[in-house]
Amino acid sequence: MKQIRKLLVANRGEIACRIFGTAREMGISTVAVFSDEDAQALHVKLADEAIAIGGNKAAESYLLMDKIIAAAKQTGADAIHPGYGFLSENAAFAKRCKEEGIIFVGPSATAIEKLGSKSAAKELMRKAGVPVVPGYNGDDQNLARFEYEAEEIGYPILLKASAGGGGRGMRIVNNKPDLAPAFEAAKREAQNSFGDDKLLMEKYFHKAKHIEFQVLGDEQGNYVHLGERECSLQRRYQKVIEEAPSPSLSNELRKEMGDAAIAVARAAKYTNAGTVEFLLDEKRNYYFLEVNTRLQVEHPVTEMVTMVDLVRLQLQIAEGQPIPAYLQQAEHAPMHAIECRICAEDAANNFFPSSGTILYWREPDMENVRVDTGVETGSKVGVYYDSMLAKLIVVEESRQQAIRLLLKALDELVVLGVTTNKDFLKSLLQHPSFTDGTFDTKLIEREFDPYINLPDDTTTAEILAAALTYHLSLQTKSLSHSPSLTNWRNIFYQPHKIEVELIGETYPISYLQLSAAYFQVQANGELLNVQLLDSKEEYFYLQINNVRRHFFAAKQQDSFYVQHPLSGTHQVKLLPRFLNAKAAEKASRYVSPMPGEILKVLIKPGDKVIAGQPLLVMISMKMEMTIEAKIDGVVEEIFVAEKSFVQANSILLNIK
Numbered sequence: 001m002k003q004i005r006k007l008l009v010a011n012r013g014e015i016a017c018r019i020f021g022t023a024r025e026m027g028i029s030t031v032a033v034f035s036d037e038d039a040q041a042l043h044v045k046l047a048d049e050a051i052a053i054g055g056n057k058a059a060e061s062y063l064l065m066d067k068i069i070a071a072a073k074q075t076g077a078d079a080i081h082p083g084y085g086f087l088s089e090n091a092a093f094a095k096r097c098k099e100e101g102i103i104f105v106g107p108s109a110t111a112i113e114k115l116g117s118k119s120a121a122k123e124l125m126r127k128a129g130v131p132v133v134p135g136y137n138g139d140d141q142n143l144a145r146f147e148y149e150a151e152e153i154g155y156p157i158l159l160k161a162s163a164g165g166g167g168r169g170m171r172i173v174n175n176k177p178d179l180a181p182a183f184e185a186a187k188r189e190a191q192n193s194f195g196d197d198k199l200l201m202e203k204y205f206h207k208a209k210h211i212e213f214q215v216l217g218d219e220q221g222n223y224v225h226l227g228e229r230e231c232s233l234q235r236r237y238q239k240v241i242e243e244a245p246s247p248s249l250s251n252e253l254r255k256e257m258g259d260a261a262i263a264v265a266r267a268a269k270y271t272n273a274g275t276v277e278f279l280l281d282e283k284r285n286y287y288f289l290e291v292n293t294r295l296q297v298e299h300p301v302t303e304m305v306t307m308v309d310l311v312r313l314q315l316q317i318a319e320g321q322p323i324p325a326y327l328q329q330a331e332h333a334p335m336h337a338i339e340c341r342i343c344a345e346d347a348a349n350n351f352f353p354s355s356g357t358i359l360y361w362r363e364p365d366m367e368n369v370r371v372d373t374g375v376e377t378g379s380k381v382g383v384y385y386d387s388m389l390a391k392l393i394v395v396e397e398s399r400q401q402a403i404r405l406l407l408k409a410l411d412e413l414v415v416l417g418v419t420t421n422k423d424f425l426k427s428l429l430q431h432p433s434f435t436d437g438t439f440d441t442k443l444i445e446r447e448f449d450p451y452i453n454l455p456d457d458t459t460t461a462e463i464l465a466a467a468l469t470y471h472l473s474l475q476t477k478s479l480s481h482s483p484s485l486t487n488w489r490n491i492f493y494q495p496h497k498i499e500v501e502l503i504g505e506t507y508p509i510s511y512l513q514l515s516a517a518y519f520q521v522q523a524n525g526e527l528l529n530v531q532l533l534d535s536k537e538e539y540f541y542l543q544i545n546n547v548r549r550h551f552f553a554a555k556q557q558d559s560f561y562v563q564h565p566l567s568g569t570h571q572v573k574l575l576p577r578f579l580n581a582k583a584a585e586k587a588s589r590y591v592s593p594m595p596g597e598i599l600k601v602l603i604k605p606g607d608k609v610i611a612g613q614p615l616l617v618m619i620s621m622k623m624e625m626t627i628e629a630k631i632d633g634v635v636e637e638i639f640v641a642e643k644s645f646v647q648a649n650s651i652l653l654n655i656k
Helices: 012-025 042-046 067-074 091-098 109-116 118-128 143-153 174-192 251-267 299-304 309-319 399-412 421-429 443-447 459-479
Strands: 006-009 030-032 049-052 079-081 157-159 172-173 199-203 208-217 223-235 239-244 270-282 286-292 336-343 360-362 368-373 389-397 413-417 496-502 504-516 518-523 524-536 539-544 547-556 559-564 570-573 588-590 596-601 614-620 621-627 633-638 650-655
Touching: 006 012, 006 067, 012 030, 012 042, 012 309, 012 368, 012 421, 030 042, 030 067, 030 443, 049 067, 079 309, 091 109, 091 223, 109 118, 109 174, 109 286, 118 199, 118 251, 118 286, 143 157, 143 174, 143 199, 143 524, 157 174, 157 360, 172 174, 174 199, 174 621, 208 251, 208 286, 208 309, 223 251, 223 299, 223 443, 239 299, 251 286, 270 309, 299 309, 299 336, 336 399, 336 421, 360 547, 389 399, 399 421, 399 547, 413 547, 421 570, 459 496, 459 518, 459 524, 459 539, 459 547, 459 559, 459 570, 559 596, 614 650
Parallel strands: 006 030, 006 079, 030 049
Antiparallel strands: 157 172, 157 199, 208 223, 208 270, 223 239, 239 336, 270 286, 336 389, 360 413, 368 389, 496 504, 496 570, 504 518, 518 524, 524 539, 539 547, 547 559, 559 570, 588 650, 596 614, 614 621, 633 650
C-alpha cells in the first residue's frame, strides 16, 4: 500500500490552506506553488515549502501542468492534490501524474474522461438508466447546429461549458435572436476558464432546485454517499449559500436520489471523492446534471453534519486504503449546516468585483462556527482569480438555529479595505423564501436585482459620524492638526462644514470638536453628541447620544471603511471642502467599474449609439462584464484597446 510523505497542492487561496491543515494533522509534509501575483499569499506562508511558477493569469501558472510537475519533482513531492478548479478535472493531468510516478489525489484519468465532460457523463447516465435533462451534447459545435437543436428542445435553453463548472461559460437563452451573441460569449468564457470552448445545451427550467450528493469510491470497489447538499441559492450560475441536509427532500426522495448517485459512481468505476449533481423541478422530478470529479467548494457543510474530514478520506483512498467500514453503514446525527461564500464584490454595484488590500481581517471566535480562508490582514486581492475570499460555515441542531447563528457570525466577521458581499448574504438569509425553504435557483435574480445596501434611516447619521470621528481621532493621535484633505481644519471649539459620499450620495456634515474625544455632529438631519471612549488600531468605541457602540474602521487614502453589526459595512469618502462630487460627473464619460482586461471594443469613434447598446466587454476575476451606453449619442473618443488592462475608475470612452 502506498503512503504519501510529501503533498504538493496545485492550487491557491482557501482550498490550498484547507488541504495543508489536514495534511499537517496526518504528518504529511506540504508544498505550495504560487504565481507572481500570489508571492505574498497566505497559502504560500502555510506550506512547508513553496515554489514560484511565474506569471499572473491562471493560463500562465496554475493551469500549466509542466510547471506543476516540475515543482513536484524539484521538491520530492510524491503526491499532488489539485483542489478545485484549475487542473482538478483535467484527465490529461491525472494521466501525466501517473506516468511520472506521482499520486494524483482524485479519480482516475479514465473516470474523469467519462464524467468530467458533461456530454460524456450524460450519455453514460442514459445507459445506466439515470434520468437526464433533455439537451444536445454533440461534437458539431457550429452555431447552425445549436440553432437547430434549440428549436427541437424548445426555448428557453441553457448553454454550458462542457469542460468545467462554477458558472463559467453559462448563458440562458430565451429566444432565437439571443442565441448567437450568447453562443459567442459562452465559448469565449469557456476557453478563458478551461482552455476548451466546447459547449453543450440543456432545456432550461425557470423554477428548479439544485441538489447534489457527496459520493466516495475506493480501489476495492466500495461506494458510499454522505448525504446531499442544497445549492439552489445561486447568482450568475455560481453558488452563494449551501446547506446540508436539503430542506426540499422527503426521506423517500432522499433515498431514491442517493441510490441514483451511487449508481452514477458505480457506472463510472469512480474512485476518491466526487459530487453528483441533480436538478429538481417543481413536480419533484429529478434529472442528472453532471459529476464534479473533485472536491467541491461547499464540502464543509457535509463535513460539519457527518463529522468526517473529506480531505483526509481523499488522501487515504489515494494511498489505496478502503473507505472506512463505519462510513459504509453510518447513520449521522440530525444536525444542520449552512455555508456562505465571502466574495470580494460590490453587491450594490451590479456585483462588480472589488480589488485592493485587506486593511483588517478578523474572524468570528464562536462555537460551532468554522472559517475556511486564504486571506489575512494585509492580503492583496487581485483581478486574476476568483473573487472568493473565504467560506463561513455553521452547524446547529436545527435549520432555524443554524440561520440565526450564521447571521451573528457574519456580524462578527470584519473585512475592511475591499468591498464584500457580507451584507448581501445577511439579506439573503432573512428572505422569507429562504427561511421557509421554498427558494429556487432564480431567487436572487427575481428579488435582489438590483440589490441596494442602504443603512436604516436611523443609522445613516451614525455611520457618517463614526467615519468623521475616526478620521479626527487619527489626526489627534498623530499630534498633527494638518489634515490630509485640502482646506480641512481641526481647531477645537470652531464649527466646520464638510461633505462626504456614502453609497453614491453626497451628505453635508457640520461638526464642532469640543475636545480631543468629544464632538457635536449634525448629519442627515440629526444632531449627535459623540464621545470617543476608546480606540485601538481598527477598533473604536463610541457613545452616541448616550448609547455606546463599538465600530471597526480603516483608512485607505480619503476613504474610510466603517463596520458595525447593526448597520453593516460601508465605505465613506471624505470629499475636499467646497467640492460637490455630483458636479464632476458627466453623462458622456464612461469609467471602468472595476479593474480588469478589455476583451472586446464593439464601437469606434464616430459611431452612433443608442441607450443600452453594448460598447465594451471586460473580464475581471474570470467574470465577463459588458459596458452599455447610458444615453443615445455619438462616440467621441475611445481610450482603451482590446487586450489592454485598466484600473477601476479609468476613463474608457466619451459619448457626445
